[in-house]
Amino acid sequence: DAGVIQSPRHEVTEMGQEVTLRCKPISGHNSLFWYRQTMMRGLELLIYFNNNVPIDDSGMPEDRFSAKMPNASFSTLKIQPSEPRDSAVYFCASRGGPLRTEAFFGQGTRLTVV
Amino acid sequence: AQSVTQLDSQVPVFEEAPVELRCNYSSSVSVYLFWYVQYPNQGLQLLLKYLSGSTLVKGINGFEAEFNKSQTSFHLRKPSVHISDTAEYFCAVSDWGTSYGKLTFGQGTILTVHP
Numbered sequence: 465d466a467g468v469i470q471s472p473r474h475e476v477t478e479m480g481q482e483v484t485l486r487c488k489p490i491s492g493h494n495s496l497f498w499y500r501q502t503m504m505r506g507l508e509l510l511i512y513f514n515n516n517v518p519i520d521d522s523g524m525p526e527d528r529f530s531a532k533m534p535n536a537s538f539s540t541l542k543i544q545p546s547e548p549r550d551s552a553v554y555f556c557a558s559r560g561g562p563l564r565t566e567a568f569f570g571q572g573t574r575l576t577v578v
Numbered sequence: 579a580q581s582v583t584q585l586d587s588q589v590p591v592f593e594e595a596p597v598e599l600r601c602n603y604s605s606s607v608s609v610y611l612f613w614y615v616q617y618p619n620q621g622l623q624l625l626l627k628y629l630s631g632s633t634l635v636k637g638i639n640g641f642e643a644e645f646n647k648s649q650t651s652f653h654l655r656k657p658s659v660h661i662s663d664t665a666e667y668f669c670a671v672s673d674w675g676t677s678y679g680k681l682t683f684g685q686g687t688i689l690t691v692h693p
Contacts, residue, residue, distance in 0.1 A: 468621075495679050507668065507683040520680070555621060559679040565610055565629055565672075567681055569621040 468570035470556050476576045482544040485554050485573045488537055493560030497567060498531055498541050501553045513539065546577045580605040580671050584684035592692050593661055599654040599687045601669030611652040612670040612681065613643055622668065628652060639663065664691045 469488040477483050489496050497512040511521040513533045521531070528547070533539040543550055553574050557567040585600040603609065610629050614622040626637025633645040643654045652669060669684040 497680065506685045509680060509682075512680055557622075557681075565679070566612055566624050566627055567679060569614075569623070571621045574619075 468556055468558050468568055470554075470570035470573050472573060473571060474574045474576075476578065477546055479547055479577055480545045481577075482542065483546045483550075483575060483577075485541040485556075485575070487539045487541070487556030487570060489539070489556070489558030490560065490568055491537065493558035493568075494536070495559040495567075496533060496539050497557040497559070498539070499555040499557065501555060501572070502551075507555075510541070543575075546575075548577045551575055551577050580609065580673060580682045582669050582671050582682055582684035584667075584669050584687050586687050587685065588688045588690070590690045590692060591659055594658050596657050597655065597659050597663075597689065599667050599669075599689065601652045601654065601684060603650050603652065603669070603671045605650075605671060605673060607673045609671045609673050611643075611645060612672075613637065613641070613652075613654050614668045614670060614683075615639075616666045616668065616686075618665075625654070625667070659689070659691045661691050661693060663689060665689060 471486045495514050498510040500508045510523045511531045516533045531541045553572045555572045557569045559567040581604045583602045591597045612627045613625040615625050616622050625641050626635050628635050628645045636642045641656050645652050666686045666688050668686050670681040672679050672681050
């Protein structure tokens with residue numbers, strides 16, 4: 465199994481531009497999570513899906529952020545327009561299997577907005 | 579609502595010394611508990627987990643943790659650390675209910691192992 469795959473690994477963009485982060489969860493996992501990591505706030509849960517349906521998006525900081533999961537093998541997190549304070553590492557994680565206990569994380573996307 | 583408190587933001591230690599990273603949690607329901615490790619520029623990797631049963635759980639790389647329900651703690655220990663254990667460690671909790679495995683993380687503890 466290739467694990468959770470995120471792309472791109474690094475993204476540098478100018479303020480005001482649209483940014484799209486991508487995630488492919490582990491096959492067979494039915495829960496998917498988007499986290500953001502910053503020095504100031506640590507790991508924050510932005511949104512999570514179960515069976516492709518958004519369950520809780522209360523962690524999404526503003527309307528500039530949106531996430532979709534059109535099918536079981538793909539999710540996107542979009543920021544439009546981006547701002548310098550959005551600079552962070554964004555992680556995708558998936559969870560599933562018979563015990564549905566731990567989550568498996570991707571390598572993250574380091575976003576820098578200049 | 580759940581919360582996790584990691585009591586030390588940084589822990590420096592010499593190679594081959596023992597180490598304990600402290601974690602306390604708060605929850606109104608029964609929980610699963612986890613420790614994850616993050617090496618520089620990488621994602622989070624599971625070290626160990628407590629689901630039920632024996633309160634002493636063993637994980638990868640020689641780490642172990644003890645669940646203490648009365649003290650709502652889940653401290654991580656290693657009897658002898660190596661330089662390669664230098665990383666950031668996160669304690670996390672998820673409940674057994676309808677949160678679909680949502681993990682709530684502590685703020686992290688940076689373990690630095692000196693030669």
